[in-house]
Amino acid sequence: xxxxxxxxxxxxxxxxxxKVVVLFGVGVVLxxxxxxxxxxxxxxxxxxxxxNRTGPGGWLQSLADGLKLAFKEDIMPANADKxxxxxxxxxxxxxxxxxxxxxxxxGEVSIFGERTALQLVxxxxxxxxxxxxxxxxxxxxxxxxxxxxxxxxxLGALRSAAQVISYEIAxxxxxxxxxxxxxxxxxxxxxxxxxxxxxxxxxVPSFAVFVISMVGETNRAPFDLPEAESELVGGFHTEYSSxxxxxxFLAEYVNMVTVSAMATTLFLGGGKIPWLGHLWxxxxxxxxxxxxxxxxxxxxxxLFIWLRGTLPRFRYDQFMRLGWKVLVPVSLLWIxxxxxxxxxxxxxxxxxxxxxxxxxxxxxAVLAVAFLVPERRRAAVTVEPASDYPVPPxxxxxxxxxxxxxxxxxxxxxxxxxxxxxxxxxxxxxxx
Amino acid sequence: MISVLAQAxxxxxxxxxGEAVVFWILGPVALASALAMVFARxxxxxxxxxxxxxxxxxxxxMVQQAPFLGFVQIxxxxxxxMMLFLFVLMLVGRDSSDSVVEVLRGQRVAALLLGVAFALxxxxxxxxxxTDVTPAGLGPAGSTDNLSGIGQLIFTKYLFPFELTSALLIxxxxxxxxxxxxxxxxxxxxxxxxxxxERLRGDRxxxxxxxxxxxxxxxxxxxxxxxxxxxxxxxxxxxxxxTSVDEQPRPAPDAHALTGPARSExxxxxxxxxxxx
Numbered sequence: 001x002x003x004x005x006x007x008x009x010x011x012x013x014x015x016x017x018x019k020v021v022v023l024f025g026v027g028v029v030l031x032x033x034x035x036x037x038x039x040x041x042x043x044x045x046x047x048x049x050x051x052n053r054t055g056p057g058g059w060l061q062s063l064a065d066g067l068k069l070a071f072k073e074d075i076m077p078a079n080a081d082k083x084x085x086x087x088x089x090x091x092x093x094x095x096x097x098x099x100x101x102x103x104x105x106x107g108e109v110s111i112f113g114e115r116t117a118l119q120l121v122x123x124x125x126x127x128x129x130x131x132x133x134x135x136x137x138x139x140x141x142x143x144x145x146x147x148x149x150x151x152x153x154x155l156g157a158l159r160s161a162a163q164v165i166s167y168e169i170a171x172x173x174x175x176x177x178x179x180x181x182x183x184x185x186x187x188x189x190x191x192x193x194x195x196x197x198x199x200x201x202x203x204v205p206s207f208a209v210f211v212i213s214m215v216g217e218t219n220r221a222p223f224d225l226p227e228a229e230s231e232l233v234g235g236f237h238t239e240y241s242s243x244x245x246x247x248x249f250l251a252e253y254v255n256m257v258t259v260s261a262m263a264t265t266l267f268l269g270g271g272k273i274p275w276l277g278h279l280w281x282x283x284x285x286x287x288x289x290x291x292x293x294x295x296x297x298x299x300x301x302x303l304f305i306w307l308r309g310t311l312p313r314f315r316y317d318q319f320m321r322l323g324w325k326v327l328v329p330v331s332l333l334w335i336x337x338x339x340x341x342x343x344x345x346x347x348x349x350x351x352x353x354x355x356x357x358x359x360x361x362x363x364x365a366v367l368a369v370a371f372l373v374p375e376r377r378r379a380a381v382t383v384e385p386a387s388d389y390p391v392p393p394x395x396x397x398x399x400x401x402x403x404x405x406x407x408x409x410x411x412x413x414x415x416x417x418x419x420x421x422x423x424x425x426x427x428x429x430x431x432x
Numbered sequence: 433m434i435s436v437l438a439q440a441x442x443x444x445x446x447x448x449x450g451e452a453v454v455f456w457i458l459g460p461v462a463l464a465s466a467l468a469m470v471f472a473r474x475x476x477x478x479x480x481x482x483x484x485x486x487x488x489x490x491x492x493x494m495v496q497q498a499p500f501l502g503f504v505q506i507x508x509x510x511x512x513x514m515m516l517f518l519f520v521l522m523l524v525g526r527d528s529s530d531s532v533v534e535v536l537r538g539q540r541v542a543a544l545l546l547g548v549a550f551a552l553x554x555x556x557x558x559x560x561x562x563t564d565v566t567p568a569g570l571g572p573a574g575s576t577d578n579l580s581g582i583g584q585l586i587f588t589k590y591l592f593p594f595e596l597t598s599a600l601l602i603x604x605x606x607x608x609x610x611x612x613x614x615x616x617x618x619x620x621x622x623x624x625x626x627x628x629x630e631r632l633r634g635d636r637x638x639x640x641x642x643x644x645x646x647x648x649x650x651x652x653x654x655x656x657x658x659x660x661x662x663x664x665x666x667x668x669x670x671x672x673x674x675t676s677v678d679e680q681p682r683p684a685p686d687a688h689a690l691t692g693p694a695r696s697e698x699x700x701x702x703x704x705x706x707x708x709x
Contacts, residue, residue: 084480124579128503135511139483142515146476146522151653151669154522161519165512172507185579386624 004122004188007108011116018111019120023100031253035062038305045309066246074242079149088147089240089247092140096254099133102126103261104187106271106290118290119188126187127175130262131168134217137251138164141219141226144248145236156235159316160219160226166323167216167223173331174209177338178266191270198274200267205334207267209327211303214259216323218252221308225316260300261293268296454495462488475521479514486510500579641667 011019036051036059043050052058076085106118123129138160145157179185181202182193200207216223227235234240237248264270271289314322344355385391401409447455462485469481486509494502586594631637641656641664656667 081474081476084476123499125499125503128500128507132503132506132511135507135515138511138515139518142518142522143476143480146518158519158522161515165515168507168511384623384625386628 002122002184002186002189002192003108004104004117004119004192005186007115007117008119008122012114015111015114015116016120020101023120024097027097027100027254027257028250030257031250032062032066033059034253034256034301035065035249037301038308041302041305042309045306069246070243072242074244075239077149077239080239081147081149084143084147085239086244088140088144089244089251090140091143092137092251093247093254095133095136095140096251096258099130099258100254100261102129102187103258104191104265104270105261105293106288107284107286109286109290117188118286122186122188125185127179127185127190127262127266130258131172131175133258134164134255135168137255140248140251141236144240145226148236148239150239152232152234152238153236156226156228156232156238160236163219163223163225163319163323164217166320167213167327170209170213170323170327170331171217173328173335174206174213175266176331176335177203177206180335180338180342187265187270191265191272194269194272194274196274198267198269203267203338205330207263209331209334210263210266211300213323213327214263215304215307216319218255218259218304220252220256220304222311222314223319224313225319228313230313256301256304257297260297260304263300264293264296451495455492458488458492462492475524476518479517479521482517483510483514486514497578500582636666 039061040050040058050058051061054061054064076082101120102123104117104119104122108115108117110116141160141164142157145153145155145160148154178190178199181199182190184190184193219226225235226232227237232238237245240248271286271291271293273292341355345352465481465484465488469478469485472478472481486505490502490505490510492502493499493505652669656664658664
């Protein structure tokens, strides 16, 4: 039993209840904030102000939208499977909030004179709880899409199922390295183990795989294929309206917060900032850690918005290829390398210098081989025409510009560049 | 909560109150869901009841000091395996019913015999556990905690069965891939000329009619209409047609819906105009 578990074990009932309510509040408030922030940032990226009417600076827009959603008509499609259509949004929302319970928001603090940690529970398998919750959450999406009885919804649901299963493998593999170094799956232990330095520096490939697959796992752009507007109307939530739609929306944003918090916990040291701790011991305070944690989570959330504002949506086969042929093999290879390095370091006489020199030599050898191996020549594709009728040559290109036309074009360009002529008059020159 | 319950169950054979409460809630739930899975009419519903059973079992594992097993049960079985089942069920379509024709002769009798035999085997195996074996708590036995205990056992004592299982699974996955790709390879290298000749010799030269092209809508759910106003069966998507349960009241196909008046009226006005001139 670690320190955090001991702290949490003697929590009185009112404190547990308080934490549960606050966690729920954090989820909802962050969702409302995130929707607004997203619209504002994406607006800025597209040279427009974004929502700026409701509330101070437009920051109450999502609250107003949420209230409006609750009062809209709840439509049940005639083709729907009534019971499953009803419970699907609930199934997708509850795990999203449950996953919050293992997130280590901060260190040891005192609440109304009671020493505790800013975390609801600390299980020895905390990391797996998040994975399990995300895999249950998909059921909401899949069942919602199926129960709607509409082809668009069904296609969205199928895509979502395939997507989340594929990317959860990459996600799980990227966690292995962290678990290996921290010697524990409990989130509090992982944060504690990063007191000397973040795993981000140590495990950059794992971090990259985790960040990419967490975007895929939450169905966000550029991986938002289950709700691709241009292809599937709304994807799995096409037929949903009113509060049920709001629940799906809530689940998506809470999931984003959860995976961002997981990325912070696993790779950015939770609430810990090691290099600040040397400057002033006050930075080890639990509440300061909470603040640092929230700031880091917001960084990841901004990354989500940034990706959405910048990248176009993937095609489905490209997306699957990225998952299965790039992320999973890279993770496996990286785990093998880590195993090798750790085995060497833990064996007697495993010195760091020898290891680094060996790694350098291996890297050089790989680079040399990569340069020496000739580029693979692709065999010229022989295209046989479909019939014997004459067709234009396959290598038909745009012909070169004749010299005289090129000269005239260059002259015209020169003239356009002279601003003085336009101001001083001489209209004949302009119309030439 | 779970950790508290797990601690409560620390003492070897003694069943604590927390564990008993959880068992008497989840045990009936698991059993009822299992029965409902067998008797549910809809395939997706029975898949969901199976999920409920698996989740109840997972929570029971957690309560019995095996949190790792519980969460892996959720991730692997409910998260991946059952999701694949659902995936296939949804692709097949929601009201496609099983055919009751026996493909293999004597299939049902064999299934019944093997099922009963398997049940007997299970009862005999598990029945011994109820009488002979004295239960020991998982917590303090050998290692510091359940998680590292499992890790150590898998990679030391049970390494060979573990690797054997993984080899079996990899073989199965490779076999599936080989089977799936072997079919595709045959059609991959077909030139344009061959395709054209095949199409000319086939029963249809033109491409299939797109959905809703001649109708008043261009949705994939609306079939194309032939010149005489009947539905073109080639324009129907099997998957989409398979998903809807109750046929929605659809207006009868009318080839002249866009032009307004019926053909006979147009003819009449046209003739009178010609007559006037």
